Amino acid sequence: MPDEVLRDAPTYTPRPSELADLELLLSEAYRPLTGFLGLADLTSLRRNGRLADGTAWPVPVSLEVPLAVLGHLDVADPGKRVLILADLEGAPIAALDTVEVYPTREGFGGAAGRVKRLGDGSHGAFRRMRRTPAEVRGTLPQGRILGVIADRPLHRPQLAQIARAARTLAAHLLVLVPVGSPGPDGLAPEALVRCVLAARDRMPDCTIVALPLPHRGGDDIRAAMLRTRVAAAYGVTHLLASSDSMLSGGGLRVLVPRELAYDGRDGQWRSLDDIPPKHRRLPLTFGEIEDHLDRGTILPEWHTPPAVARELTRARPPRRQRGLVVFFTGLSGSGKSTMATGVADALQESGERTVTLLDGDIVRRHLSAGLTFSAADRDTNIKRIGWVAAEVGRHGGVAICCPIAPYHEARAAAREFARNAGAGFVLVHVSTPLEECERRDRKGLYAKARAGLIKGMTGIDDPYEAPTDAELAIDTTDLTYGEAVTTVLRYLGNNGWLDLR
Ligand code: PPS
Structure with a gap:
């Protein structure tokens, strides 16, 4: 060109x-x-x-x-x-x-x-592991290549399945780690790579490659077919499916591994059917693993190699220490700012957490100065808030936001930012009805909107899309300030986000 x-x-x-x-x-x-x-x-x-x-x-x-x-x-x-x-x-x-x-x-x-x-194409974390199919094929030994797509960390049951398959096939092992986006359990790509590397000494001699396979929503079968094709391009001759995935061929053999369990008699992983029920321990489910991480209890050694558990805990610290975005949404005058301030104060007093309060009015004076209340500008405003909040969360802090955030899509984007930053996200819908907000009308805005003096007022002539995905909905009509704040704090405490002693 x-x-x-x-x-x-x-x-x-x-x-x-x-x-x-x-x-x-x-x-x-x-x-x-x-x-x-x-x-x-x-x-x-x-x-x-x-x-x-x-x-x-x-x-x-x-x-x-x-x-x-x-x-x-x-x-x-x-x-x-x-x-x-x-x-x-x-x-x-x-x-x-x-x-x-x-x-x-x-x-x-x-x-x-x-x-x-254009250029040399090397970029991103772990770039030395992002190798092209031609490069990888050039380094693989002759003979069978057992492929594993590690989109989740490898625990002992998977490691045992891999070892068995490699042994049976007498194959060289190629581990492909998808790093296109956070994995199915929300683990950041770099963290996933670290977890896989931490299991390296539990695997037969192997080649580990990172590749930007995007996670496609929707059609699992087609996404699985794509993975199979990509694996084939990397030289895989036999692909080990995870026991819960759907895979079909594409120039290679797909192996669906036997379901293994831990045999308490000798500490080996073997076929479920070969272990008497009273000695058998099934692999932890993703939910159970998540629960251990959330609570900060150590993943049991019979299930997860300590080095893998360590990496996982670093990536997903217990909720008490994990970054968190508390996102209040609701009409003007619903009580969002008051509640947000109360929650922020309580957290500051406890000294357990660092807190950043992103109040609607204050954000509009600084971060979003110059934006109007048009639909596009409101979206920009919420995405900015969501982005900053997620960055606070990435570093283990608590971000408390309280814009009106009237549109679902922008709130969903804020949730996604937090997820990608490894932070929790709690959406609090302050559901105080319009009549009550209008009755309060602290800033006189509703009166002005009714008189036609301001246009595009949320709830009057601009829509408020009530959330269907809120973790908590609170109507402040009949609540005192203290009760409203306590409701939020109790939710956070009950769900492990803070220690309410
Ligand atoms: S948004 O929609 O989330 O971007 O709005 P936000 O940044 O939270 O700003 C809301 C505050 O701006 C004042 N205000 C208006 N609100 C809604 N609609 C219109 N047209 C409008 N014009 C000004 C209002 O005081 C809101 O403050 P709160 O604290 O919500 O009462």
Whole structure:
């Protein structure tokens, strides 16, 4: 591609899941795909699971770009259709030769075409482990390759299954760790890698590779098929499925391991049926593991190697010490700020936690200065608050937020930020009804809105989407200030987020 074409090309940063797809396209883990799919392929794929030319392919690999960016391209002119794709920091990683643009939804369009890597492509934590299929295949020994996709930490039952399968097949072990996004149990990718590395000396001689497999919601079978294809690209000949996953072939054999249990007589993991019930201990469920971590009780050694338990505890400290976002939402005058302040004061007094209070009015004076009450600006406001709160949570602090946050989507984004930062998220709906808020009308805003002096007042002529996912709903109509605050503190105490002594 000539330099001046690249120099003049517009730059765009795709969404994280698209970036993960991009990285797999560039590394050739998605071969035979060489770029983002166009409409003919996507339509055919939806219809029969095949690309337009008949090649079987499990999932749509597409890119959506704002029309404002696409407007700079001319697909008919090879000199004017290059789009630079940049990472989250804005550094260019690939050039897309856009041969097709198609409609998707308002304000956006799909962009299809081959992608070509720019720069050396090394970035991110654990970059030395992010190797391409060709690099990995070049280092693997001849013979069978047993693949394991470790999207959760490996505990003794999985380690025993792996050891058995490797022994039976006389295969070399290749562990693929998906690092595209937080895993199914919300563990940060780096933490997952550390957990897997911590189990390394419990595994046969192995190769460990990190790869940005995005977690796709929805269709489990197709997502599993994609994983199988990627594993095959890395040279896997036999893929060990986790006992609860659905996998199907793609040029390799899929092994569904036997369910193992711990035999209390000799401390070995063996087939469930070979152990008398009174000596048998089943593997902990994800919920039970989560519960140990939440409470801060040590994962039992019969189940989890201590080194793995240590990494897991570092990544998911007990709730008493884990970062937390308490997010109050409700109408103006519902009592959010008062409750938030009361909760913040109580936490400060206890000295157990560091607290950051992100009060609606104060945020709008600093973090969100200049924003209006338009729908777009309210979204920006809530996302800013959610982002800052999540960062507080990432470092183990408690962030208490109390904006109106009238829209579900922005609240969901705030929850997602917290989850990605490894912090807890408690949504408190201050559900005091409009009539009561209007009766209080401390700031006189409702009166002004009714008189038509201010427009877009939440509850009057701008919607409040009541949450359906709140951990707690509190109507302050008949509660004293103290009662309302106590309700929240009690919830936090009962759920292990603070020690209410
Ligand atoms: S939002 O929707 O979450 O971005 O709003 P927020 O940042 O919490 O700001 C709400 C405070 O702004 C004052 N105010 C308005 N609220 C709602 N609608 C309109 N049009 C409006 N104009 C100004 C109001 O005092 C809110 O404060 P609280 O503390 O909620 O009463």
